[in-house]
Amino acid sequence: MTHHSAEPAGGHKPLNGGQQGPTTVRIVAPVRQDVPVVLQANGTVTPISxxxxxxxxxxxxxxxxxxxxxxxxxxxxxxxLDDRSERANVDKAQAQVERDRAALADYERQYKRALELLDKKFIAQGAVDTLKSQVDSARALLNADIAAARAASVDASYxxxxxxxxxxxxxxxxxxxxxxxxxxxxxxxxQLDPITVAFTLPETALAGLMAAQREGAVPVQVKLDNSSLAVNGKLSFIDNTVDPVAGVIRVKAQFDNKDTALWPGQYVNTQLTSHVIKDATVIPQNAIISNTRGTFVYAVDKDQSAKVVNIKRLYAFGEKAAVSGLNGDEQVIVDGKQNLRPGGKVRIASAETPADKPADAPADGTKQKG
Missing domain, CATH: 2.40.50.100 (RNA polymerase II/Efflux pump adaptor protein, barrel-sandwich hybrid domain)
Incomplete structure (x- = not known):
């Protein structure tokens, strides 16, 4: 397959009668693995109360x-506080209650005696009714003064x-x-124990966070600035509204803080695993090309030529990336792609897998040239 508009990145045309020799490339085999999606953000330590x-x-x-x-x-x-006045009011209210109880008891005795006299026709019904009203009034007064005594006790408790x-x-x-x-x-x-850390995450992380929270506790780790100390906790709160301007969701994580390693107002670095991409296809990031045509990689076709495979970068971590669009059997080109064009012949120099280097960081601290 020949594309007249495509030339090597260096812009040089072939010198041997228009024929270009194979481009030497290094390839990598994609790896299938579970990839935890780790989110990082700056947070502020906030007390629960x-x-x-x-x-x-x-x-x-x-x-x-x-x-x-x-x-x-x-x-x-x-x-x-100085409680002399309040205690005096309590004593006064309690004394009034005792006086009311005595008065009520007296009225009740009189009423009981009046009922006996009424049975013997020695007293009129009107006198009995008057005593009954006095009993009811005395009982109501007692209840009111009991409530007043309770109020005085409440005032004293202040x-x-x-x-x-x-x-x-x-x-x-x-x-x-x-x-x-x-x-x-x-x-x-x-309150310092437990304590929370408040931070924000992109709204794109919301679905993964909600799914992870439904499955159980979502672990969160924080590190203090300029410190290797790490404190482990769990996600405790996801806000009910996304900030439409910033496109972020506010969340909180809760931590045991018996040793007071976290202090209100501190700025900390937070890290949490929102979800895991199961059986993801992983390739080196330096194999990925992004331009106006989209995001793609070069792979070696059956006839030892370069072919374009369109992909989608799902998640990047260190020098690696989980992608979709590959079936896992491709020979993905990582070195020499700057001299490639679709359909151009290639010569394979060596092959490796992404597992040859740690997944979370470059092996030598530098990225390979693509």
Missing amino acids: TVDLHPQTTSTISKVHIKEGQFVKAGELMFT TAIRAPMNGRVGAINVYPGSLVQMTTLLTSVT
Whole structure:
């Protein structure tokens, strides 16, 4: 097959009477293997929960029980406010309840006695009805004062400010004697274990992520900048909306952080396997040619000539790429293709498979010339 418009990349015409000798090429045999699709992105460490502590009443600080930077457990006492007024209100409310109980008991005794007298015709029905109303009124008053006593106890509980969760205390903004009100920020508590990393991925990764999450936990690894330390976790959140402007989806991963290797606000490098391309066809990336005609490779045809095979690059990793469009039996040309044209004769110098070098990185740190 002859294409008059196609010439070798160097632009030189054959010198031996218009006949060009075979081009020496090196070939590679495609390899079939499972290829994990690894996604990488920059992320930010974010706490699952951060709570700003404010008093729920106006008072003065009586005692500060914690220190800045201290780790606290849920329910641990952090601040005590002056509670003298609140305790007095509790005592007053409880005393009122006791008085109401005594009054109710007295009315109930009178009502019971009145019923006995009514049976003997010693008292009028109207007097009995009056006592019944007094009993009902006393019972309602008792219930109201019991509720008031509970409210007073709730108000008194606001003077003891406790940790809402396990976490680390931030800066403390008040001291014993400080006057505080509901708008006063006392301190904050940040949950550090577990902790999350927020990052974004291309929307093209969404289908693979969703499929992987349906099959089970999706492992995620993060590395700190300028550090070889790696922390392993799992994907915990995929946002319900794709950013239509940036074309990305927001995700989060959760990590155990007992040793506090991750700190809120840190920038980290994230890596996760979204899915695995089963039985993928793998070839060296330097065998692939992309130009205005599309993406293709040269392969050696049966008559020892070069033929074009159109392919699609599915995923690139290191010096290798998983592609579609090859059946796996081709002899793919990796070296010498710059001198080729479709139908041109070739002479095979050597052959290798992509497995001859590590799949995730070049063997010598450089890419081969194509």
